[in-house]
Structure formats: C-alpha cells, structure tokens
Amino acid sequence: MQRYHISKHNSFYTIGLNYKKADANIRGKFSIDDASCQKLLLQAKASDIDGLLVTSTCNRTELHGFAAHPYQLIKLLCDNTKGSVEEFQEVAYIYKNNEAISHLFRVGTGLDSQILGDFEIISQLKRSFYRSKKVGLANPFIERLCNSVIQASKRIKTETEISSGATSVAFASVQYILKNIPDISEKNILLFGTGKIGRNTCENLIKHTKNSHITLINRTKDRAERIAGKFNLVVKDYGDLQTEIRTTDVLIVATGAQSPTISKDLVYPKKPLLILDLSVPKNVSDDVADLDNVSLVHLDQLSQMTDATLERRKQFIPQAELIIEEVLAEFIQWLETRKFAPVIKALKKKLKTMKDAELNYQSKKISDFNSEQADVVTDRIIQKITRQFANHLKESDIDADTSLELIQKVFQLQVETK
Template sequence: MKHYHISRHSSFYTIGLSYKKADATTRGQFSLDIPAIDRLLLAAKGEGIDGLMVISTCNRTELHGFAQHPFQLIKLLCEHTQGTVEAFQEVAYVYKNHEAITHLFRVGTGLDSQILGDFEIISQIKQSFYRSKKHEMANPFLERLCNSVIQASKRIKNETEISSGATSVAFASVQYILNHVPDVPNKEILLFGTGKIGRNTCENLIKHTDNKHITLINRTRQKAEEVAGKFHLVVKEYGDLQTEIRKTDVLVVATGAQLPTVSKELIYTDRPLLILDLSVPKNVSDDVKELPNVSLVHLDELSQVTTKALERRKQYIPKAEAIIDEVQNDFTKWLETRKFAPIIKALKKKLKTMKEEELSFHSKKLEDFNTEQAEIVSERIIQKITKQFANHLKKKEVDTEDSLQLIQEVFQLQINADE
C-alpha cells in the first residue's frame, strides 16, 4: 500500500486568503465556482500533485494539498482565477504540515469563521472533499483528515454552546418577531427593501416562522420580484406602501435610503403594529413611537443581541480548542503509525535476528548458558530500543525523514514495499 506521508519531497500545504486580510473585492478576484474548481483539480492532477482539496466561499478561498513547494499551489490558484500572484502575496497565508492541519481544524470547527461558531463551512469542506474524490485527488491522508475535522465539528456542536444565540441581524430580527408577536404563522408581514439584509431576513422568516403571508415592496419592483420568485411571495408596487402598512401586523424596513422612508404620516392602523428598522442610517422616523398601537425596534437594539450572543460564544472557545486538540492528537497518532510503522517493524525484525544469532552463538559456546533468561532480557532490550526510536520520531522538532533515513542506513534495513 502506498504511503501518503509528509516528506521533504512532498509536504502538506494550505495556501489561501480570507476575510481577515482580504477585502470583498480581492476575495472576489480569487473566488472559484464549481467548473473552475474542476479545472484546477484536473490541472493539478496533470502536474502530478497527489492529493488536493479546494474550498471557495464568500469569506475565503483555500487550497489544501501536497506539493514540493507552496508556489505550485499558488500558481494553480492564480491561473484559474482573476487574481495575480502579487495580489495574493499581499493578503495570503501559507501553512505547512502541522500548521496546515491545525488551520483546517480551526476552519472546519467555526473558530476561524467571520461569525464565531458558524458551522456552515463544514458542509463546504465535505463537498470539496467529494469533488476531489470524484477527480481521484483525495488520498487516504485527506480522507482521514476531513473525517477528523468533521468529528471535531460534531463534538463541538454537541458538547459546547459555541453556535447558540442569534449572531446575524437578520436572524436576530426574526427571533425578536417570534418572541414578541403571538401566532406569527398567521400574521401579515410586510418587508420593505430587498437589499442584502432584506433578502437574509426574508430567508430567515420563511425558514423559522412558517408564515405564508409575506409581502415584498421595493423601490425597484424588479429586485423585489427576483427575491419573491425564489420564495413564491407576493410583490406590491412602491405606491401601495401606505395601503399595505395598514393591512400588516409586522413591518420590516431594510431600505438603503439616506433619509427616513417611513414616518408617522404614513401609518394608519387600528391594530398592533411592530416595526423593525434594519436600515443604516435609520429609515423609520422616531415619531412613529407616538402612535398608540405601534412599537419600533431599531437595528442597534438587535445588534446588541447579536453582540451579546457572540460574547457568550467566546466563553466556549477553550472547550472547543480542547476538543480539537484531542481529535487532532488522534489524527497525528494515526499519521505517525503510517509513517513510522514500516521502519520500526523492520528495525524490530533486524534486532530479533541479531538477538537470535547471539543466543545461538552463546548457547553453543557456554555449557551453563540460560537461554530462557537471555531471551527475556534481550526481548526487553529490543522493546526499549524500538520505543526510544519511536519516541524520538514523534518529536515535532525532529526532521522525521532524515531520522528515518539514518535508522534505515545504520541498521541496513530492508523495507517491504507492501508494509
């Protein structure tokens, strides 16, 4: 069986960029859609790269794979995106071997996410692994590593509360509606504005409220229709805003206007109306609070909810890191076994041969030679010698390849290719 180990000829690298140093425009230049990922994997295969995984989301683009030099992977990324090597070098990170493995664990468990505890990335890691497998670019090392990251992610999700609480304004606003409006599925909801926050709020409303009475209004009707079409919602004209407000129970305002678009004069309602203003700057005038049936909640209040949730999540980081350490140590042990086993096995075999030769020699030479006792003593010495070598090879600061080479040369070991 072939060994996929970290060696001086082929090291495991992570090269990439993320929201931490690269702005949205730069990330866009290096983003990869699925056809581009397929082309990149095929090109890597053609170059003889053995084992590669590609992750591309709105927050990061990363290549995880084996190469003689990280530039091989950087070149592949730049050849299959709009990005240049110069632009990459300004915002990039390159991790090798142990650091690359640790990085993937942190990414896959939501500790490196823009929103702490965001577990969406794990499904993207799974997808990228299956894509590599499809192109025969997923070796046993990558398979075991991905499975270990998935295992750590599951445990963190189950054993900590690092993903609890609302962390996006869109989600927090829907949670607010659910907590403050009775019988939400049967209430009339009007969403005014279909920008990014409006779209996200719309998705969260559909996902979490089971409400079938959502109406959209946008200054540009076409944009509202694009969002509505995706979710089969009703679209009304901008001119109908006042009429629609009169009929609604919950008004979500998420427009990008510089001045308030909803004022006291626009509202005539004889039933309770909850208004959520998710706009920056404010798009709902404070004077609506003077109306007897109206309650107004602004983005700032909801942002405090998300900030508190994120602060609360931070207390679970040490527990999450302890879980990562545990799972990563298991992975490292597995890796060491694959790497050292053939050499240690051959060394033990060589020492046993030496032992048998010596025992045979002394039993013939000495009349009262105690073969049984000598057998026990020499076996213990062999165990201790092989353990010393194994412990030496496990040290992070040791150049494993050089050490393995030296052991092989000193003891003139024959390694079975099938080991």
C-alpha cells in the same frame, strides 16, 4: 509543537484569503464556482499534485495541498479565478505543514468563521473532500485529516455550547430586517436565490417574522417550488423578477453567480426598499445604492453585528481548543506511525527471511522436526519483536528519525517508499 515530517519531497500548504483582510470585492475575484473547481483539480492532477482540497465560501477561498513550493498552489488559484497574483499577495496567508494542519482544524470547527461557531463550513469541507476524491486527489493524508477535522467539529458541537443560540449569516440577515423594518409581518419580502443560504434565510424569515407575504424566485424554478411547497409560499418565474422587485419592501439576494444578478436598471423603487446581498462575489451592483429609497446592505456588514449570543459563545473557545488539541494529537500520532510503517514492514520481511532460512536448515538437520509448530512459534516471536520496535518509535521523547536510521542500518533493510 514539534515540526513533523509529512512528505519527503513536498510540504503540506494552505494558501488562501478570508474576510479578515480581504473585502467582499477581493474575495469575489478569488471565489471558485463548481466548474472552475473541477478545472482547477484536473489541472493540479496533471501537474502531479497527489493531494489537494479546495474550499470556496462566502467568506474565504483556500487551497490545502502538497507542493514543492506554495507558488504552485497560488498559480492554480489565480489560473482559475479572476484574481491576480499581486492582488492575492496583498491579502493572503500561507501556512506550512503543522501550521496548515492547525489552521484547517480551526476553520472546520467554526473558530475561524466570520460568525463564531457557524458550522456551515464543515458541510462545505465534506463537499471539497468528495470532489477531490472523485478526481483521485484525496490521498490517505487528506482523507485522514478531513475525518479528524470532522470528528473535532462534532465533539465541539456536542461537548460545548459554542454554537448555541441562533447565529449565522441567515439569522443575522433576519435580525437586521426585524430591527430596521417596522411591521415586517405586513411587508412584502422577495427572496431571489434558493441555494443553501437562501433556504436557511427562508426558514429564519418564516420562524421570526411571522410573514406570509414571501415570494421566491430562482433561475431554476423547480428548486424554488420544492422549498415553497414545504412552507406554502408563492413562487414566481425568473422573468417576473423586475415586476416583483417593484412591489416588494425587502429584497434578499442569495444567488451564487460570479457577476451581479441585480443591476440598477432592474430596480425602480416607488417606496422604501431594503436590499440584503448575501452573495460573494457581490450579486447586487454597488451603484444600486445610489437610487432614491434604496438601502443596500452586504453580507460583510451583517456579519459584523455582534450580540449577546456571540459574546456568550466566546467563553467556550478554550474548551473547543482543548478538543482540537486532543484530536490533532491523535492525527499527528497517526502521521508518525505512517512514517515508520515502511521500516517496520521491511523489518518484518527481513526477520521472516531469516526465519525461513533457519527453519529450512533445521528441517534438514533434525529428522522429526515439526516445521508447522516451529512456524507458529517463530511467527509469534517476529510479531512481538516488531511490536516492540513500533512501540519504541511511538514514544514521544525519542528521536524517531535517528531510531529509524539505526534500525535500517543494523538489519540492512530495503525500505519500499512510494
């Protein structure tokens, strides 16, 4: 694919790490909570970056933005997380311009997800965009790119079956419970954390385990009560966490903390206890696995579970890639149009100046000169001339840069650039 010019001084980069090379511990060091994200965006704005997206999920952290050099973005990430530049370099990827654009399309359409076809990322991408927009970091390029990725995602969802069948982190966790815990409908289940993954897991638990012994605990009790009310479940206070863990058979941890919320001293299992940690960074201390009667399973282990559903989804990848190609081509065309728009605008202005001078001359020379009619006719001619130039520049087989240079030279144009 041709390398398209994006910005005169800066390039568009994606810098990041994901589940493919970075384990949960490393991803945890580079995860970004809401407060850190806000701080990062404000820091970027202060360093004259004019377009930036920050995405941080359980299986990836990425910055997509304009910079003179990718190190600007890497420094922003390391300044606002617990990770170092050295740790980042060991597992990172850096994409530039077209490669960065293509990567974001694959991420946003579920093709790069830890579980193929998991479309959770698109709502996270939307949140990233609104965060950037609030602080003035969603320039027209970022806005159009996000909208194009969302469009591709919608089309893939409706035109292919890549997300058919229930497969997500929440579903994988429930499948694991069903396979490993006998008589699950009779067991006590404790869900700690009622964010998005917690809510989805709760719905999957109710749907697939037929269990009514589910207890919810959240630091903010009213959030847990809203979900409990929907499904008629029990809610306990955060202070009851230790007591509830002692009586439960399955503990699902879906908290969004930056450090472990379940430590060894909270767990005293008198009977077998399965703990599923669905958080990144890990919210269950690793040493909890040393306790007798405890089985600890982390998100990464769950995501490696493959089944017939996932295998079936793979056949729809080529179809999804074709849709991405179509939407990406439209985005690139828009990008090229933006590139020559200032020249077309300057050309129109120059032709209008020439027109005004000529009409002024003719009105003095011809006694019954109809200036209004002449104005309408000449405006239409200018419109047709500029459209002709624009259509020429859109042609895929021409060198747009050379044509733009020639047009500016012939008409001696003063092009306004931002």
